[in-house]
Amino acid sequence: MLKRKIPNNELNRKSPEEYFQTRKIPLVIVLDNVRSHNNIGSVFRTADAFLVESIYLCGITACPPHRDIHKTALGATETVKWHYFDSTIRAVEKLKSSGYTIAAIEQVSNAVSLEKISISPDTRLAIVFGHEVKGVDQDVVNICDFCIEIPQFGTKHSLNISVSAGIVIWSLFWHFTKKS
Numbered sequence: 059m060l061k062r063k064i065p066n067n068e069l070n071r072k073s074p075e076e077y078f079q080t081r082k083i084p085l086v087i088v089l090d091n092v093r094s095h096n097n098i099g100s101v102f103r104t105a106d107a108f109l110v111e112s113i114y115l116c117g118i119t120a121c122p123p124h125r126d127i128h129k130t131a132l133g134a135t136e137t138v139k140w141h142y143f144d145s146t147i148r149a150v151e152k153l154k155s156s157g158y159t160i161a162a163i164e165q166v167s168n169a170v171s172l173e174k175i176s177i178s179p180d181t182r183l184a185i186v187f188g189h190e191v192k193g194v195d196q197d198v199v200n201i202c203d204f205c206i207e208i209p210q211f212g213t214k215h216s217l218n219i220s221v222s223a224g225i226v227i228w229s230l231f232w233h234f235t236k237k238s
Contacts, residue, residue: 076138082111083234086153086184087227088160090146090194091117092219097190099130100220106134108231113138114184116146130220146198150186154201158184162194162202163226165215169207172226177233185226187219211235 072080072222087105092098105113115121121142122128122135143149150160163185177183186202188194199205208217208225217225 059142064113074137077106080109082109083093083231084180084182085110085227085230085234086112086114086145086158086182086186087223088149088153088186089116089119090186090198091189091192092119094190094219095124095126096122096130097218097220099127099135101187101223102127102131102134102138102140104151104220104224104227105138108227109228110138114143115139115140116143116149126137146186146195147201150184150198150201153184156182158182160184160186160202161206162188162199162205163208163222164188164194164199164205165207166199166205169205172206172208175206175229175233177230183230185230187223190219202211 059100067111087101087110089098089101091131092115098115102122104110119142122131122140127135141149143152153160159181161183163194185206186198188198194202206226208222210217
């Protein structure tokens, strides 16, 4: 059986106006000193795909508009809300004061494995992704409510941040949207 690729104009994608009107999942992505513009753009694109509420860009994390972010975001910087904070700790404190539960995506003692996460649909959650080499800063980990670890089974013990974001955001999207 021949499989026909579906052209973009037949995918029934939302217009930016429809996207803005669509209810978002109660999830905020916090980027803690992410240095790669391509990673930042990829996170924007994934956030758009899974209706993430917003992205907080912190520290050295670059902000749109930037051509290298645009290369991978493909316009998602125009649809996904974002905010800049000079300090990740300030961003996390703001989120906590607004009623968010905060989780770092990091390999730490007592981390919860991603497949064991249980989140109520009414939880407001913020997840922190860290620097490509250093991970989430220890001071930020210390103020998080808990940490999530992505299980890995090979010889490597880390994933690129854009890959990690895709895995975690997709998983949390299903937690937030599954029908009880």
